[in-house]
Amino acid sequence: MDYLELKITCREEFREILIAELSEIGYDSFLETEEGFDTYSEIDSFDREAFDEIIHRYQEAAAISLKENRVQKTNWNEEWEKNYDPIAVDDLVYVRASFHPSQEGFQHEIVINPKMSFGTGHHATTFQMLRLQGRIDHKGKRVLDVGSGTGILAIMAHLLGADEVQAFDIDDWCVDNGNENFALNSLPIQMGLGTIRSVQPKGPFDIILANINKNVLLDELEIYASLLKEGGYLLLSGFYTEDIQDLTDHCKSLDLDLLSQESKDNWAALVMKKS
Template sequence: MPWLQIKLDVMPDNAEQYEDLLLAAGCAAVTLQDKEDTPIFEPELGTTPLWRNTVLTGLFSADHDLDATQAFLHTSHKQLFPNTPFPPMKTEIVEDKDWEREWMENYHPMKFGQRLWVCPSWKPVPEPDAINLMLDPGLAFGTGTHPTTALCLEFLDSLSLENQQVIDYGCGSGILGIAALLLGADHVTAVDIDPQALDASVDNLQRNHLPKERLQVYFPEKTPQVQADLVVANILAGPLVQLAPTLSSLCKPGGQLILSGLLADQEEELRAAYGQDFALDPAAEQEGWIRMTGLKR
Protein backbone atom coordinates (compact mmCIF):
# COMPACT_ATOMS: atom_id res chain seq x y z
CA MET A 1 0.00 0.00 0.00
CA PRO A 2 1.42 3.43 -0.91
CA TRP A 3 1.68 6.32 1.56
CA LEU A 4 0.91 10.01 1.28
CA GLN A 5 3.21 12.73 2.56
CA ILE A 6 3.20 16.47 3.07
CA LYS A 7 6.47 18.40 2.94
CA LEU A 8 6.82 21.85 4.48
CA ASP A 9 9.84 24.18 4.28
CA VAL A 10 9.96 25.67 7.76
CA MET A 11 12.26 27.78 9.89
CA PRO A 12 13.73 26.40 13.13
CA ASP A 13 11.60 28.71 15.31
CA ASN A 14 8.31 27.23 14.12
CA ALA A 15 9.31 23.63 13.28
CA GLU A 16 8.02 22.30 16.60
CA GLN A 17 4.59 23.91 16.15
CA TYR A 18 4.25 22.45 12.67
CA GLU A 19 5.31 19.05 13.91
CA ASP A 20 2.52 19.22 16.50
CA LEU A 21 0.02 20.25 13.81
CA LEU A 22 0.94 17.32 11.57
CA LEU A 23 0.58 14.89 14.45
CA ALA A 24 -2.75 16.43 15.42
CA ALA A 25 -3.92 15.93 11.82
CA GLY A 26 -3.32 12.18 12.07
CA CYS A 27 0.23 11.93 10.79
CA ALA A 28 1.83 8.49 11.24
CA ALA A 29 5.40 9.81 11.39
CA VAL A 30 7.26 13.12 11.18
CA THR A 31 10.84 13.59 9.96
CA LEU A 32 13.05 16.68 9.85
CA GLN A 33 15.68 17.08 7.16
CA ASP A 34 18.23 19.74 6.28
CA LYS A 35 17.29 21.47 3.03
CA GLU A 36 20.80 22.82 2.44
CA ASP A 37 22.97 19.87 3.56
CA THR A 38 24.44 21.81 6.47
CA PRO A 39 25.83 19.37 9.06
CA ILE A 40 25.40 19.80 12.81
CA PHE A 41 28.13 17.93 14.68
CA GLU A 42 27.96 17.09 18.36
CA PRO A 43 25.31 19.54 19.62
CA GLU A 44 25.57 20.77 23.18
CA LEU A 45 24.13 18.48 25.81
CA GLY A 46 20.39 18.99 26.26
CA THR A 47 19.95 20.87 22.98
CA THR A 48 18.23 19.86 19.75
CA PRO A 49 19.49 22.33 17.15
CA LEU A 50 17.81 22.54 13.75
CA TRP A 51 19.07 23.75 10.41
CA ARG A 52 18.42 27.25 9.10
CA ASN A 53 16.07 25.78 6.46
CA THR A 54 14.36 22.59 7.56
CA VAL A 55 12.14 20.28 5.53
CA LEU A 56 9.40 18.86 7.74
CA THR A 57 7.76 15.74 6.29
CA GLY A 58 4.55 14.18 7.55
CA LEU A 59 3.65 10.65 6.45
CA PHE A 60 -0.02 9.66 6.16
CA SER A 61 -1.88 6.49 5.24
CA ALA A 62 -3.14 6.16 1.66
CA ASP A 63 -6.78 6.77 2.63
CA HIS A 64 -6.04 10.00 4.51
CA ASP A 65 -7.86 13.17 3.40
CA LEU A 66 -4.93 15.42 2.48
CA ASP A 67 -7.23 18.24 1.33
CA ALA A 68 -8.69 18.50 4.83
CA THR A 69 -5.23 18.42 6.37
CA GLN A 70 -3.95 21.17 4.11
CA ALA A 71 -6.94 23.34 5.03
CA PHE A 72 -6.28 22.63 8.71
CA LEU A 73 -2.63 23.67 8.33
CA HIS A 74 -3.56 26.92 6.59
CA THR A 75 -6.14 27.81 9.26
CA SER A 76 -3.76 26.95 12.10
CA HIS A 77 -0.95 28.94 10.51
CA LYS A 78 -3.10 32.11 10.46
CA GLN A 79 -3.78 31.65 14.18
CA LEU A 80 -0.20 30.85 15.21
CA PHE A 81 1.77 33.06 12.82
CA PRO A 82 -0.60 35.82 11.63
CA ASN A 83 2.17 38.04 10.27
CA THR A 84 4.10 35.30 8.47
CA PRO A 85 3.42 33.87 5.00
CA PHE A 86 2.44 30.22 4.82
CA PRO A 87 5.54 28.06 4.19
CA PRO A 88 6.11 26.29 0.85
CA MET A 89 4.25 22.98 0.87
CA LYS A 90 3.92 20.04 -1.49
CA THR A 91 2.16 16.67 -1.36
CA GLU A 92 3.47 13.38 -2.74
CA ILE A 93 2.61 9.71 -3.09
CA VAL A 94 5.34 7.48 -1.63
CA GLU A 95 5.87 3.97 -2.92
CA ASP A 96 5.54 1.33 -0.23
CA LYS A 97 8.80 -0.62 0.16
CA ASP A 98 10.44 -3.08 2.49
CA TRP A 99 13.15 -0.60 3.42
CA GLU A 100 15.16 -3.09 5.47
CA ARG A 101 15.26 -5.53 2.55
CA GLU A 102 16.19 -2.73 0.15
CA TRP A 103 19.11 -1.73 2.38
CA MET A 104 20.21 -5.36 2.60
CA GLU A 105 20.19 -5.72 -1.17
CA ASN A 106 22.42 -2.65 -1.57
CA TYR A 107 24.94 -3.54 1.15
CA HIS A 108 27.83 -5.28 -0.63
CA PRO A 109 31.09 -6.93 0.47
CA MET A 110 33.93 -4.43 0.95
CA LYS A 111 37.68 -4.94 1.09
CA PHE A 112 39.90 -3.11 3.57
CA GLY A 113 43.66 -3.21 3.17
CA GLN A 114 45.30 -6.31 1.72
CA ARG A 115 43.63 -9.15 3.60
CA LEU A 116 40.32 -8.17 5.13
CA TRP A 117 36.81 -8.31 3.66
CA VAL A 118 33.62 -7.29 5.48
CA CYS A 119 30.75 -9.26 4.00
CA PRO A 120 27.02 -9.04 4.65
CA SER A 121 26.05 -12.33 6.24
CA TRP A 122 23.29 -12.83 3.65
CA LYS A 123 25.60 -12.60 0.59
CA PRO A 124 28.34 -14.89 -0.77
CA VAL A 125 31.95 -13.90 -0.13
CA PRO A 126 34.02 -12.68 -3.13
CA GLU A 127 37.28 -14.31 -1.98
CA PRO A 128 36.70 -17.48 0.06
CA ASP A 129 40.40 -17.74 0.95
CA ALA A 130 40.63 -14.18 2.28
CA ILE A 131 39.92 -13.05 5.84
CA ASN A 132 36.15 -12.64 5.66
CA LEU A 133 34.24 -10.94 8.46
CA MET A 134 30.57 -11.88 8.19
CA LEU A 135 28.46 -9.05 9.54
CA ASP A 136 24.86 -8.29 10.37
CA PRO A 137 24.98 -4.95 12.24
CA GLY A 138 21.37 -5.04 13.42
CA LEU A 139 20.62 -1.74 15.19
CA ALA A 140 24.26 -1.07 16.12
CA PHE A 141 26.70 1.31 14.42
CA GLY A 142 29.45 -0.20 12.30
CA THR A 143 29.20 -1.70 8.81
CA GLY A 144 32.38 -0.45 7.18
CA THR A 145 30.53 1.98 4.94
CA HIS A 146 31.30 5.00 7.12
CA PRO A 147 34.78 6.56 6.68
CA THR A 148 35.59 6.33 10.40
CA THR A 149 35.04 2.56 10.47
CA ALA A 150 36.82 2.11 7.14
CA LEU A 151 39.87 4.01 8.40
CA CYS A 152 40.08 1.78 11.47
CA LEU A 153 39.66 -1.44 9.48
CA GLU A 154 42.39 -0.46 7.02
CA PHE A 155 44.80 0.24 9.86
CA LEU A 156 43.94 -3.00 11.67
CA ASP A 157 44.71 -4.90 8.46
CA SER A 158 48.19 -3.35 8.42
CA LEU A 159 49.07 -4.49 11.95
CA SER A 160 50.56 -7.70 13.28
CA LEU A 161 47.99 -8.70 15.91
CA GLU A 162 49.01 -12.26 16.68
CA ASN A 163 48.18 -13.21 20.28
CA GLN A 164 47.39 -9.62 21.27
CA GLN A 165 44.88 -8.40 23.83
CA VAL A 166 42.51 -5.81 22.35
CA ILE A 167 39.99 -3.37 23.82
CA ASP A 168 37.23 -2.13 21.48
CA TYR A 169 35.77 0.86 23.33
CA GLY A 170 32.43 1.86 21.82
CA CYS A 171 32.17 -1.47 20.01
CA GLY A 172 28.85 -0.92 18.17
CA SER A 173 28.30 -3.95 15.95
CA GLY A 174 31.59 -5.47 17.12
CA ILE A 175 33.11 -5.01 13.66
CA LEU A 176 36.51 -3.72 14.83
CA GLY A 177 36.98 -6.20 17.65
CA ILE A 178 35.96 -9.16 15.50
CA ALA A 179 38.22 -7.95 12.69
CA ALA A 180 41.09 -7.91 15.20
CA LEU A 181 40.32 -11.51 16.21
CA LEU A 182 40.19 -12.69 12.61
CA LEU A 183 43.51 -10.91 12.00
CA GLY A 184 45.17 -12.86 14.80
CA ALA A 185 44.32 -11.20 18.12
CA ASP A 186 43.84 -13.53 21.07
CA HIS A 187 41.07 -11.77 23.01
CA VAL A 188 38.85 -8.69 22.76
CA THR A 189 37.21 -6.73 25.56
CA ALA A 190 34.24 -4.99 23.92
CA VAL A 191 32.71 -1.97 25.70
CA ASP A 192 29.59 0.04 24.90
CA ILE A 193 26.87 2.01 26.68
CA ASP A 194 24.16 0.52 24.41
CA PRO A 195 22.88 -2.96 25.28
CA GLN A 196 21.85 -3.44 21.64
CA ALA A 197 25.49 -2.92 20.63
CA LEU A 198 26.66 -5.55 23.11
CA ASP A 199 24.04 -7.99 21.81
CA ALA A 200 25.05 -7.29 18.20
CA SER A 201 28.72 -7.86 19.02
CA VAL A 202 27.99 -11.26 20.55
CA ASP A 203 25.73 -12.21 17.62
CA ASN A 204 28.39 -11.25 15.09
CA LEU A 205 31.06 -13.16 17.02
CA GLN A 206 28.92 -16.29 16.70
CA ARG A 207 28.23 -15.48 13.04
CA ASN A 208 31.99 -15.72 12.45
CA HIS A 209 32.25 -19.05 14.29
CA LEU A 210 34.56 -17.66 16.96
CA PRO A 211 34.53 -19.03 20.53
CA LYS A 212 32.47 -16.90 22.89
CA GLU A 213 35.33 -16.60 25.38
CA ARG A 214 37.44 -14.68 22.84
CA LEU A 215 35.20 -11.60 22.93
CA GLN A 216 33.56 -10.49 26.15
CA VAL A 217 31.21 -7.51 26.39
CA TYR A 218 30.90 -4.93 29.16
CA PHE A 219 29.19 -1.70 30.03
CA PRO A 220 31.79 1.02 30.72
CA GLU A 221 31.40 0.92 34.49
CA LYS A 222 31.99 -2.85 34.46
CA THR A 223 35.10 -2.79 32.25
CA PRO A 224 37.89 -4.87 33.83
CA GLN A 225 41.11 -3.00 34.61
CA VAL A 226 43.29 -4.74 32.07
CA GLN A 227 46.13 -3.30 30.03
CA ALA A 228 45.78 -4.21 26.39
CA ASP A 229 48.24 -4.35 23.51
CA LEU A 230 45.76 -2.42 21.37
CA VAL A 231 42.98 0.02 22.32
CA VAL A 232 40.62 1.13 19.56
CA ALA A 233 37.84 3.68 20.04
CA ASN A 234 35.64 4.83 17.17
CA ILE A 235 33.27 7.22 18.93
CA LEU A 236 33.15 11.05 18.67
CA ALA A 237 35.58 13.79 19.61
CA GLY A 238 33.76 15.00 22.74
CA PRO A 239 33.56 11.60 24.46
CA LEU A 240 37.09 10.72 23.33
CA VAL A 241 38.51 13.81 25.04
CA GLN A 242 36.66 12.90 28.25
CA LEU A 243 37.82 9.27 27.97
CA ALA A 244 41.52 10.11 27.52
CA PRO A 245 42.53 9.08 31.09
CA THR A 246 40.44 5.90 30.87
CA LEU A 247 41.74 4.78 27.49
CA SER A 248 45.30 5.60 28.49
CA SER A 249 44.99 3.47 31.62
CA LEU A 250 43.71 0.54 29.54
CA CYS A 251 46.70 0.59 27.16
CA LYS A 252 49.99 -0.94 28.26
CA PRO A 253 53.32 0.87 27.72
CA GLY A 254 54.33 0.39 24.10
CA GLY A 255 50.75 -0.51 23.22
CA GLN A 256 48.90 0.79 20.17
CA LEU A 257 46.05 3.34 20.23
CA ILE A 258 43.52 3.90 17.41
CA LEU A 259 41.06 6.79 17.66
CA SER A 260 38.40 7.66 15.10
CA GLY A 261 35.00 9.29 14.80
CA LEU A 262 36.82 12.61 14.44
CA LEU A 263 36.53 15.51 12.04
CA ALA A 264 39.69 17.01 10.60
CA ASP A 265 39.28 20.27 12.54
CA GLN A 266 39.11 18.33 15.84
CA GLU A 267 42.61 16.89 15.52
CA GLU A 268 44.40 19.46 17.67
CA GLU A 269 41.95 19.01 20.54
CA LEU A 270 42.60 15.26 20.52
CA ARG A 271 46.35 15.72 20.28
CA ALA A 272 46.22 17.91 23.35
CA ALA A 273 44.21 15.28 25.24
CA TYR A 274 46.36 12.27 24.29
CA GLY A 275 49.77 13.70 23.37
CA GLN A 276 51.22 13.48 26.88
CA ASP A 277 50.67 9.71 27.15
CA PHE A 278 51.03 8.70 23.48
CA ALA A 279 53.49 9.36 20.68
CA LEU A 280 50.93 10.20 18.01
CA ASP A 281 51.33 9.64 14.27
CA PRO A 282 50.14 12.00 11.53
CA ALA A 283 46.40 11.68 11.08
CA ALA A 284 44.87 9.76 8.17
CA GLU A 285 41.88 11.43 6.50
CA GLN A 286 38.94 10.21 4.44
CA GLU A 287 36.02 12.41 3.37
CA GLY A 288 36.71 14.96 6.10
CA TRP A 289 36.96 12.34 8.87
CA ILE A 290 40.27 11.36 10.45
CA ARG A 291 41.91 8.49 12.27
CA MET A 292 44.63 9.08 14.86
CA THR A 293 47.09 6.41 15.97
CA GLY A 294 49.98 6.28 18.38
CA LEU A 295 52.06 4.26 20.80
CA LYS A 296 51.83 4.47 24.59
CA ARG A 297 54.90 6.14 26.05
Protein backbone atom coordinates in the same frame (compact mmCIF):
# COMPACT_ATOMS: atom_id res chain seq x y z
CA MET B 1 9.91 -1.10 21.86
CA ASP B 2 8.91 1.09 18.90
CA TYR B 3 11.34 3.42 17.17
CA LEU B 4 10.98 6.82 15.59
CA GLU B 5 12.32 6.68 12.04
CA LEU B 6 13.53 10.03 10.70
CA LYS B 7 14.17 10.19 6.98
CA ILE B 8 16.38 13.21 6.39
CA THR B 9 17.07 14.74 2.99
CA CYS B 10 19.97 17.19 2.82
CA ARG B 11 22.78 18.49 0.64
CA GLU B 12 25.52 15.91 0.12
CA GLU B 13 28.23 18.03 1.77
CA PHE B 14 26.20 18.23 5.00
CA ARG B 15 25.35 14.57 5.40
CA GLU B 16 28.42 13.61 7.46
CA ILE B 17 28.17 16.81 9.50
CA LEU B 18 24.55 16.10 10.45
CA ILE B 19 25.32 12.47 11.30
CA ALA B 20 28.12 13.66 13.59
CA GLU B 21 25.90 16.26 15.25
CA LEU B 22 23.14 13.73 15.89
CA SER B 23 25.62 11.17 17.21
CA GLU B 24 26.63 13.75 19.82
CA ILE B 25 23.09 13.75 21.27
CA GLY B 26 22.70 10.01 21.47
CA TYR B 27 21.86 8.73 18.00
CA ASP B 28 23.96 5.75 16.95
CA SER B 29 21.92 4.18 14.14
CA PHE B 30 22.28 5.69 10.67
CA LEU B 31 21.52 4.46 7.18
CA GLU B 32 22.91 6.60 4.36
CA THR B 33 20.66 7.06 1.33
CA GLU B 34 21.03 8.76 -2.03
CA GLU B 35 19.19 11.84 -0.75
CA GLY B 36 20.62 11.98 2.78
CA PHE B 37 20.22 9.43 5.57
CA ASP B 38 17.77 7.74 7.90
CA THR B 39 18.22 7.70 11.66
CA TYR B 40 16.39 5.88 14.40
CA SER B 41 15.67 6.53 18.06
CA GLU B 42 13.64 4.77 20.70
CA ILE B 43 10.35 6.64 21.10
CA ASP B 44 10.73 6.91 24.87
CA SER B 45 14.24 8.37 24.73
CA PHE B 46 13.84 10.68 21.71
CA ASP B 47 15.13 14.15 22.62
CA ARG B 48 12.86 16.37 20.54
CA GLU B 49 14.33 19.64 21.80
CA ALA B 50 17.95 18.72 20.99
CA PHE B 51 16.95 17.27 17.63
CA ASP B 52 14.95 20.35 16.63
CA GLU B 53 17.84 22.64 17.61
CA ILE B 54 20.24 20.83 15.28
CA ILE B 55 17.77 20.74 12.41
CA HIS B 56 16.97 24.44 12.82
CA ARG B 57 20.67 25.34 12.89
CA TYR B 58 21.38 23.62 9.55
CA GLN B 59 17.94 23.87 7.95
CA GLU B 60 18.69 26.56 5.40
CA ALA B 61 22.35 25.85 4.62
CA ALA B 62 21.81 22.10 4.22
CA ALA B 63 18.37 22.37 2.58
CA ILE B 64 16.96 19.87 5.07
CA SER B 65 13.60 18.19 4.75
CA LEU B 66 12.46 15.27 6.87
CA LYS B 67 9.74 12.68 7.33
CA GLU B 68 8.87 10.87 10.54
CA ASN B 69 7.53 7.34 10.91
CA ARG B 70 6.91 5.02 13.83
CA VAL B 71 8.50 1.62 13.19
CA GLN B 72 9.07 -1.61 15.09
CA LYS B 73 12.61 -2.64 15.90
CA THR B 74 12.19 -5.92 14.02
CA ASN B 75 11.68 -4.06 10.73
CA TRP B 76 15.34 -3.00 10.69
CA ASN B 77 16.63 -6.24 9.21
CA GLU B 78 14.47 -5.81 6.11
CA GLU B 79 15.71 -2.25 5.63
CA TRP B 80 19.33 -3.37 5.74
CA GLU B 81 18.71 -6.15 3.23
CA LYS B 82 17.31 -3.53 0.86
CA ASN B 83 20.11 -1.00 1.28
CA TYR B 84 23.25 -2.63 2.69
CA ASP B 85 26.01 -3.33 0.15
CA PRO B 86 29.32 -5.12 0.87
CA ILE B 87 32.48 -3.03 1.22
CA ALA B 88 36.15 -3.71 0.56
CA VAL B 89 39.01 -2.19 2.57
CA ASP B 90 41.86 -2.45 0.07
CA ASP B 91 42.66 -6.17 -0.22
CA LEU B 92 42.68 -6.47 3.58
CA VAL B 93 39.07 -7.34 4.33
CA TYR B 94 35.72 -7.83 2.61
CA VAL B 95 32.77 -6.90 4.80
CA ARG B 96 29.43 -8.41 3.83
CA ALA B 97 26.09 -9.38 5.28
CA SER B 98 25.06 -13.02 5.61
CA PHE B 99 22.78 -12.64 2.58
CA HIS B 100 25.71 -11.66 0.32
CA PRO B 101 28.06 -14.20 -1.31
CA SER B 102 31.74 -14.41 -0.41
CA GLN B 103 34.32 -12.67 -2.58
CA GLU B 104 37.80 -13.91 -3.45
CA GLY B 105 40.94 -11.77 -3.41
CA PHE B 106 40.89 -10.59 0.21
CA GLN B 107 43.02 -11.59 3.15
CA HIS B 108 40.01 -11.66 5.47
CA GLU B 109 36.23 -11.64 5.41
CA ILE B 110 33.83 -10.29 8.02
CA VAL B 111 30.12 -11.07 8.10
CA ILE B 112 28.07 -8.29 9.69
CA ASN B 113 24.29 -8.22 10.08
CA PRO B 114 24.10 -4.70 11.49
CA LYS B 115 20.44 -4.32 12.49
CA MET B 116 20.27 -1.09 14.54
CA SER B 117 23.95 -0.88 15.45
CA PHE B 118 26.49 1.59 14.12
CA GLY B 119 29.71 0.38 12.53
CA THR B 120 29.31 -1.55 9.29
CA GLY B 121 32.47 -0.33 7.59
CA HIS B 122 30.57 2.05 5.32
CA HIS B 123 31.26 5.07 7.48
CA ALA B 124 34.65 6.72 6.94
CA THR B 125 35.65 6.28 10.59
CA THR B 126 35.08 2.51 10.66
CA PHE B 127 36.72 2.12 7.24
CA GLN B 128 39.84 3.91 8.44
CA MET B 129 39.99 1.98 11.70
CA LEU B 130 39.89 -1.33 9.81
CA ARG B 131 42.66 -0.13 7.49
CA LEU B 132 44.84 1.00 10.41
CA GLN B 133 44.30 -2.28 12.23
CA GLY B 134 45.70 -4.06 9.19
CA ARG B 135 48.99 -2.17 9.65
CA ILE B 136 49.52 -3.22 13.26
CA ASP B 137 50.69 -6.61 14.48
CA HIS B 138 47.83 -8.17 16.47
CA LYS B 139 49.30 -11.66 16.84
CA GLY B 140 49.23 -12.84 20.42
CA LYS B 141 48.05 -9.42 21.66
CA ARG B 142 45.38 -8.37 24.17
CA VAL B 143 42.92 -6.00 22.47
CA LEU B 144 40.17 -3.79 23.90
CA ASP B 145 37.38 -2.44 21.67
CA VAL B 146 35.68 0.54 23.35
CA GLY B 147 32.12 1.30 22.17
CA SER B 148 32.12 -1.75 19.94
CA GLY B 149 28.79 -1.22 18.10
CA THR B 150 28.38 -4.11 15.66
CA GLY B 151 31.64 -5.63 16.92
CA ILE B 152 33.36 -5.20 13.56
CA LEU B 153 36.68 -3.94 14.96
CA ALA B 154 36.80 -6.68 17.59
CA ILE B 155 36.19 -9.24 14.85
CA MET B 156 39.00 -7.71 12.77
CA ALA B 157 41.35 -7.96 15.77
CA HIS B 158 40.46 -11.65 16.11
CA LEU B 159 41.09 -12.29 12.42
CA LEU B 160 44.47 -10.54 12.69
CA GLY B 161 45.55 -13.02 15.34
CA ALA B 162 44.81 -11.32 18.67
CA ASP B 163 45.12 -13.73 21.57
CA GLU B 164 42.38 -12.03 23.62
CA VAL B 165 39.71 -9.52 22.60
CA GLN B 166 37.39 -7.64 24.97
CA ALA B 167 34.53 -5.45 23.74
CA PHE B 168 31.65 -3.50 25.23
CA ASP B 169 29.01 -0.89 24.34
CA ILE B 170 26.58 1.32 26.24
CA ASP B 171 23.57 0.21 24.14
CA ASP B 172 21.93 -3.12 24.95
CA TRP B 173 20.73 -3.48 21.35
CA CYS B 174 24.32 -3.09 20.13
CA VAL B 175 25.41 -5.74 22.63
CA ASP B 176 22.79 -8.21 21.36
CA ASN B 177 23.70 -7.48 17.75
CA GLY B 178 27.44 -7.58 18.45
CA ASN B 179 27.16 -10.98 20.08
CA GLU B 180 25.26 -12.28 17.05
CA ASN B 181 28.03 -10.97 14.79
CA PHE B 182 30.69 -12.52 17.02
CA ALA B 183 28.98 -15.89 16.61
CA LEU B 184 28.74 -15.42 12.82
CA ASN B 185 32.51 -14.88 12.72
CA SER B 186 33.47 -17.58 15.24
CA LEU B 187 34.71 -15.08 17.81
CA PRO B 188 34.23 -16.87 21.16
CA ILE B 189 33.53 -13.87 23.39
CA GLN B 190 30.55 -11.96 24.74
CA MET B 191 30.24 -8.19 24.46
CA GLY B 192 29.84 -6.33 27.74
CA LEU B 193 27.23 -3.68 28.50
CA GLY B 194 28.17 -0.29 29.94
CA THR B 195 30.71 2.51 29.83
CA ILE B 196 34.42 1.95 30.32
CA ARG B 197 34.00 3.15 33.91
CA SER B 198 31.22 0.69 34.71
CA VAL B 199 32.68 -2.26 32.79
CA GLN B 200 36.14 -1.69 34.31
CA PRO B 201 38.18 -3.80 31.87
CA LYS B 202 41.36 -5.24 33.36
CA GLY B 203 44.52 -4.08 31.66
CA PRO B 204 47.10 -3.91 30.48
CA PHE B 205 46.22 -4.14 26.78
CA ASP B 206 48.55 -4.14 23.79
CA ILE B 207 46.00 -2.42 21.54
CA ILE B 208 42.97 -0.26 22.36
CA LEU B 209 40.42 0.64 19.68
CA ALA B 210 38.11 3.61 20.26
CA ASN B 211 35.85 4.80 17.44
CA ILE B 212 33.39 7.00 19.32
CA ASN B 213 33.25 10.80 19.22
CA LYS B 214 35.48 13.66 20.28
CA ASN B 215 33.81 14.48 23.59
CA VAL B 216 33.78 10.89 24.82
CA LEU B 217 37.37 10.36 23.69
CA LEU B 218 38.61 13.46 25.51
CA ASP B 219 36.76 12.37 28.63
CA GLU B 220 38.12 8.81 28.57
CA LEU B 221 41.67 9.21 27.18
CA GLU B 222 43.23 9.10 30.63
CA ILE B 223 41.56 5.73 31.25
CA TYR B 224 42.77 4.37 27.92
CA ALA B 225 46.32 5.45 28.74
CA SER B 226 46.16 3.75 32.14
CA LEU B 227 45.02 0.47 30.53
CA LEU B 228 47.63 0.51 27.75
CA LYS B 229 50.96 -1.28 27.98
CA GLU B 230 54.16 0.67 27.48
CA GLY B 231 54.75 0.51 23.73
CA GLY B 232 51.06 -0.30 23.16
CA TYR B 233 48.90 1.21 20.42
CA LEU B 234 45.79 3.36 20.73
CA LEU B 235 43.68 3.73 17.57
CA LEU B 236 41.22 6.63 17.63
CA SER B 237 38.49 7.81 15.27
CA GLY B 238 35.01 9.32 15.33
CA PHE B 239 35.98 13.01 14.97
CA TYR B 240 36.74 15.60 12.30
CA THR B 241 40.16 16.51 10.95
CA GLU B 242 39.91 19.91 12.64
CA ASP B 243 39.69 18.12 16.00
CA ILE B 244 43.03 16.33 15.58
CA GLN B 245 45.01 18.96 17.48
CA ASP B 246 42.73 18.80 20.52
CA LEU B 247 43.07 15.01 20.66
CA THR B 248 46.84 14.91 20.11
CA ASP B 249 47.46 17.67 22.67
CA HIS B 250 45.56 15.70 25.29
CA CYS B 251 47.35 12.49 24.31
CA LYS B 252 50.74 14.17 24.64
CA SER B 253 50.05 14.94 28.29
CA LEU B 254 49.38 11.22 28.82
CA ASP B 255 52.64 10.04 27.17
CA LEU B 256 50.78 8.98 24.03
CA ASP B 257 52.77 9.90 20.93
CA LEU B 258 51.27 10.34 17.46
CA LEU B 259 52.57 7.75 15.01
CA SER B 260 50.27 8.38 12.07
CA GLN B 261 47.09 10.09 11.03
CA GLU B 262 44.66 9.71 8.15
CA SER B 263 41.49 11.36 6.95
CA LYS B 264 38.59 10.40 4.73
CA ASP B 265 35.66 12.67 3.92
CA ASN B 266 36.95 15.06 6.62
CA TRP B 267 36.81 12.30 9.26
CA ALA B 268 40.11 11.63 11.03
CA ALA B 269 41.81 8.54 12.43
CA LEU B 270 44.94 8.45 14.60
CA VAL B 271 47.46 5.87 15.75
CA MET B 272 49.02 6.73 19.09
CA LYS B 273 51.79 4.82 20.90
CA LYS B 274 52.43 4.84 24.62
CA SER B 275 55.98 5.94 25.32
